[in-house]
Amino acid sequence: MSTPPGVVATARMIAARDLRIEWRARVVMNQVIPFAAVTMVLFAFAVDDTGALGRLAPGLVWLTVMFSLLLCAQRAFAIESADGALEALRVAGVDPVGIFLGKAAALAVQLLALAAVMVLAALILYDLDPPAGGVVLLVTSAICATCALAATGTIYAGLAAGVSGRETLLPLLVVPVVSPVLIGATRAVEAALGTGGTAVADGWPWVGLLAVVAVASAVVGALTFGSAIRD
Amino acid sequence: MTTPTTPRSTGTRATRVIGIAAIVMSAWLTLFGLVLSPADVAQGDAVRIMYVHVPSVWLAYLAFIVTAICSVWVLVARGRVPGVDRVAGASAEIGVVFMAVTLVSGMLWGRITWGVYWQWDARLTTTALLFITYIGYLAVRGLDGSPEQRARRSAVVGVVAVAEIPLVHWSVRLWRSLHQEATVLDTDLDVDIDGLMLFTLFVGVIAFTLWFVWFVLHRARVMALAALVEERSLDEALAERAAEVPAGGQN
Amino acid sequence: MESIEFIIGSYLLTFGAIAVVAARMLRRARSLSHRVPDEEKYWL
Numbered sequence: 001m002s003t004p005p006g007v008v009a010t011a012r013m014i015a016a017r018d019l020r021i022e023w024r025a026r027v028v029m030n031q032v033i034p035f036a037a038v039t040m041v042l043f044a045f046a047v048d049d050t051g052a053l054g055r056l057a058p059g060l061v062w063l064t065v066m067f068s069l070l071l072c073a074q075r076a077f078a079i080e081s082a083d084g085a086l087e088a089l090r091v092a093g094v095d096p097v098g099i100f101l102g103k104a105a106a107l108a109v110q111l112l113a114l115a116a117v118m119v120l121a122a123l124i125l126y127d128l129d130p131p132a133g134g135v136v137l138l139v140t141s142a143i144c145a146t147c148a149l150a151a152t153g154t155i156y157a158g159l160a161a162g163v164s165g166r167e168t169l170l171p172l173l174v175v176p177v178v179s180p181v182l183i184g185a186t187r188a189v190e191a192a193l194g195t196g197g198t199a200v201a202d203g204w205p206w207v208g209l210l211a212v213v214a215v216a217s218a219v220v221g222a223l224t225f226g227s228a229i230r231d
Numbered sequence: 232m233t234t235p236t237t238p239r240s241t242g243t244r245a246t247r248v249i250g251i252a253a254i255v256m257s258a259w260l261t262l263f264g265l266v267l268s269p270a271d272v273a274q275g276d277a278v279r280i281m282y283v284h285v286p287s288v289w290l291a292y293l294a295f296i297v298t299a300i301c302s303v304w305v306l307v308a309r310g311r312v313p314g315v316d317r318v319a320g321a322s323a324e325i326g327v328v329f330m331a332v333t334l335v336s337g338m339l340w341g342r343i344t345w346g347v348y349w350q351w352d353a354r355l356t357t358t359a360l361l362f363i364t365y366i367g368y369l370a371v372r373g374l375d376g377s378p379e380q381r382a383r384r385s386a387v388v389g390v391v392a393v394a395e396i397p398l399v400h401w402s403v404r405l406w407r408s409l410h411q412e413a414t415v416l417d418t419d420l421d422v423d424i425d426g427l428m429l430f431t432l433f434v435g436v437i438a439f440t441l442w443f444v445w446f447v448l449h450r451a452r453v454m455a456l457a458a459l460v461e462e463r464s465l466d467e468a469l470a471e472r473a474a475e476v477p478a479g480g481q482n
Numbered sequence: 483m484e485s486i487e488f489i490i491g492s493y494l495l496t497f498g499a500i501a502v503v504a505a506r507m508l509r510r511a512r513s514l515s516h517r518v519p520d521e522e523k524y525w526l
Contacts, residue, residue, distance in 0.1 A: 155391060159384050163374050173367040173388065176360045177395050180402035187406065209405060213398055220394050227306050227383040239520050241511040257500075261493060279489050283496040325503070332499045336492040343485045442500060449507055452525055456514040459522055 007098040014089075014102025019109060021079055028110045032071050033117055036064045040121050050127060055196065057122040058189035062182050065115050066149065069107075069178075070171050072114075073153035076107055077161035086161070086229065096226035100154060104221065108150035115142050119189070134192035137203045141188035144210035148181045151217035159228040177217075184209040241452035249445045256438030260286075263431040271428070277343040278428070280336055286435035288333040288358070290443050294326025295365065295393060297447070302389030310379035310386070313458070314451070319389060320372050321450035323365055325443060330362040353404040360399050364392045378458070 005013065022028055043060045047053050053060075080086035089099060119138065122128060130138075156173045160166035184206045190196035191203030264282035271278035301319035305312055337355065338348040349355070372385045520526055 155387065159371070159387055163376065165374070169367070169370055172363070172370060176363040176367070177391060179360055180398045183402045183406050205405065209402055216394060216398060220391055224306065224387040224390055227309070228387045230380070230383065238515045239523060239526055240508070240515040241525070243525055257497060265489070265493065276484055276486070276489060280492045283493055287496055328499055328503055332496050335495055339488040339492045343488055446504070446507070449511060452523070453507060453511045453514065455524065456511065456518055459518045460514055463517070
């Protein structure tokens with residue numbers, strides 16, 4: 001038997017496989033995105049004031065993305081335990097760091113797509129008028145935030161995979177840990193969309209925060225993921 | 232009496248000494264905190280809550296740091312250090328209790344000093360989120376699985392949780408710095424600390440540290456007892472089956 | 483002393499929590515200790 005592939009090769013392989021599975025099954029596209037979209041509509045019923053909705057839009061977008069993270073992260077490991085694929089990789093001696101990075105990357109791509117749809121939905125539903133020049137900030141902050149969310153979600157979903165009672169445990173574990181991401185992403189998008197009365201330039205310190213959180217969660221995840229998923 | 236001695240529980244001479252010292256120090260703290268120490272110039276009598284609030288928050292954070300150190304140890308040893316894992320769990324349990332006590336006594340203090348129970352202050356918000364995080368930690372400890380698996384899983388949560396503390400604190404502080412109306416908070420630790428007040432706080436910190444040691448020693452031993460009981464009942468069940476099979480197996 | 487109920491309340495809460503947690507823990511310790519022989523208790 002040949003030696004197991006390196007970390008980067010493993011990560012690429014896992015990410016490509018997860019995205020291919022999603023592409024075939026279209027669970028995120030056909031189930032999670034509609035769920036998130038209807039949440040955005042329900043927020044309008046709850047708030048019932050177009051001006052307030054506009055101000056709240058960034059927070060609502062990221063709350064929705066966070067709830068969707070819980071669903072997507074659960075799903076990312078449900079596909080593993082269904083056919084014992086993760087077990088097989090582990091037995092074959094594949095580096096858990098590679099597995100972690102691959103699964104987190106695939107999750108980040110899905111969340112980024114979801115966040116894009118949600119921002120678009122907010123622009124249309126909540127009647128926003130974003131300033132020019134906010135696009136770079138919007139995209140950068142969304143990338144950093146989804147990476148941070150995906151890394152945290154992957155650690156905990158991997159930890160809870162195959163355990164009874166994980167459906168209720170995962171939100172309890174993930175939500176407090178991702179609170180810095182929610183704060184940072186909300187404020188950055190607020191600056192990018194001009195909904196909080198702040199200039200676009202005010203958003204950049206938040207991108208710094210998001211980047212630090214993303215790197216920290218990725219490092220902690222890479223160090224601990226092997227212990228989290230071992231039997 | 233048929234049994235010569237009653238079975239020994241989790242107490243030893245050391246825990247008894249620590250426990251009595253903790254009780255004496257707590258009585259002393261109550262006397263100094265409620266009666267002998269003066270009211271603060273800025274906070275008035277509300278400062279008396281600080282003498283139990285600060286030591287309990289100290290205990291809670293001490294507990295979480297001990298849990299984090301033990302968690303790293305468990306991860307390095309790949310889960311094969313049951314004693315360290317028990318200390319991590321015992322420490323987190325007592326930390327959660329004191330975190331809850333801290334939050335409530337802090338809210339009572341806030342009601343007197345700020346006029347509201349809750350302020351979106353970085354310290355307060357971080358503490359509340361941390362409280363929830365360690366409730367999650369205890370939930371992970373309660374999951375089924377082999378003892379080693381449980382030790383490793385909870386150690387991962389212990390490490391992530393402690394890494395979260397500075398990030399949450401930083402993000403909440405950055406968030407609050409945008410809101411200028413938060414100046415009420417300036418009163419909060421600008422206490423003109425006089426000697427007796429400082430001494431009272433010191434007594435409190437010693438008393439609660441003793442409580443922490445006492446609780447962790449006992450709780451870790453209770454966990455060890457529970458593990459032994461589980462092991463024994465499993466052994467007994469196996470022995471029973473082994474005794475049954477040759478006798479009634481072939482009929 | 484103003485707001486005395488809050489101040490006394492915070493002391494009662496703190497020491498009450500210690501007492502309740504300690505009592506429950508010791509009761510559990512005693513009931514478990516009957517089922518394990520003394521020579522297996524590593525702290526003795």
